[in-house]
Amino acid sequence: MSTPEPGGVSRRAMLKGAGAAAFASVLGRGVQAQDGEEAPAQPKEEGLQSRGPEAVEVVFTLNGEETKLVVEPRVTLLDALRDRVGVTGTKRVCDRGACGACTVWLDGATVNACLLLAVDVAGAEVTTIEGLAGEAKLAPIQRAFVQCDAMQCGFCTSGMLMSCAALLRDVPRPTLEQTKHAVVGNLCRCGTYPHVFHAVQEAAQ
Ligand code: FES
Ligand code: FES
Numbered sequence: 001m002s003t004p005e006p007g008g009v010s011r012r013a014m015l016k017g018a019g020a021a022a023f024a025s026v027l028g029r030g031v032q033a034q035d036g037e038e039a040p041a042q043p044k045e046e047g048l049q050s051r052g053p054e055a056v057e058v059v060f061t062l063n064g065e066e067t068k069l070v071v072e073p074r075v076t077l078l079d080a081l082r083d084r085v086g087v088t089g090t091k092r093v094c095d096r097g098a099c100g101a102c103t104v105w106l107d108g109a110t111v112n113a114c115l116l117l118a119v120d121v122a123g124a125e126v127t128t129i130e131g132l133a134g135e136a137k138l139a140p141i142q143r144a145f146v147q148c149d150a151m152q153c154g155f156c157t158s159g160m161l162m163s164c165a166a167l168l169r170d171v172p173r174p175t176l177e178q179t180k181h182a183v184v185g186n187l188c189r190c191g192t193y194p195h196v197f198h199a200v201q202e203a204a205q
Helices: 011-029 077-085 140-147 157-170 176-182 193-204
Strands: 056-062 065-071 103-106 109-112 125-127
Touching (some): 056 077, 109 157, 140 157, 140 193, 157 176, 157 193, 176 193
Parallel strands (some): 056 125
Antiparallel strands (some): 056 065, 103 109, 103 125
């Protein structure tokens, strides 16, 4: 499986999608003409469905467990995880797709949780840092981060780990270039990159 770069979904693309859904919702209802008569409804675009503004139920798999949420369609996956489910390992830093601190896996692919709406993960499998090690205490890459001192303030660390773990899952012995590419969307203001690269090499052993 290839490892898509975090930030593959831009905020602009997400808002355009939300705008399209809202527009489709207006079309679907039929637009009220100014003279009070209902204008003929436009053909609905196949597959587009309006939701909200009231809360809707979302069912998805979170770290291997079925999870049900009732959220307004405006709520991002990041906010839903942290504020509704109480899973706070995924960090909110820029909240706009620029830093990668909120990186999680969606059906195995790395994504920025601040750029996804919670309603859009219905039926999908979401993995956060809490689920990375499975039954074990720490995943090999987490142990390597500790051994290699690959964190300082820690704000970037869970996102960085999710990107590195996805790389190691797909490429068991990555080159330095592949490692750099895998974390290109994860910003570390403490400058731990050399230690992160070392940790990936250690975990690959
Ligand atoms: S990219 Fe989501 S918090 Fe920065
Ligand atoms: S450890 Fe501080 S931002 Fe990366």
